[in-house]
Amino acid sequence: MDILLPALVLGAIGFVLGLLINLVSKYFHVEEDSRIETIEAMLPKYNCGACGYAGCHDMAIGLLNKKAMVNQCKPIKQEAKEALMAHLDELFKAEKTSTNN
């Protein structure tokens, strides 16, 4: 019983804070390039920082700007890596043709 109350209180505080963050993020939502979102969704979402970026979101921006290599992400699975590379190739190819026209 001694442990139940602290756990409950801590859980409650965490819940309230989480709710607040959610509200703030809704209210202060920033429209971003949808390509970043799709790339980020293909990363492992661990936000571990092993790639040298501040998190998966930053890494996605780096990938889009061709500043980062997919290899920099350490925990990514082989299949996911291949899928992501294919996706990036396609993106950049589409970009090229559109700028050539």
Added chain:
Amino acid sequence: MSISGLISLAFTAMIIENVILNQFLGICPFLGVSKKRSSAVGMGVAVVAVILLSGIITWSLYRFVLSPLKMEYMQTIVFILVIAALVQMVELILKKTSPALYKALGIYLPLITTNCAVLGVALINIRKDYNFAEMIVFSLFIPLGFLLVITIFSMLREKIDTAPVPKAFKGTPIALITAAILAMIFSRFGGLI
């Protein structure tokens, strides 16, 4: 505590016991974001907002939740939780309201979470058993001292950038030496009270 007591507390918190130069808290952003004045001021203001808010919230949580429930031993965990959430919110708000500053602060913005000055102020508020007014004054003037020193320091660094510094001292070494001299100057303010 009387008004004069509060004023002397404010002065002590801001200048004499300056967080950076006297208590050595928050050194990481102090050295990291002080290369340019604009981002240094931005960092300082963000820290003021975070410390003041987290000071009020953690103090209230301690007084009205943790202390009555005899859960004082949980204070560190709870405080860290509150600070992390607050920094997250400040980050989201900054991203919307000032993208340029958001970019300039970069990784140092989420790192406010681990800025020991924030947790330090929250814990000192409790340890010194401050009442509400003292807590507000303390949590406002400690980060104002941070803002003051990081602004002065960034101006010094901008000047140093154009000075002929010996190669071995370029970058961080000269910054640390400057900080040490600044700390010596600030330590003399102790004689004022």
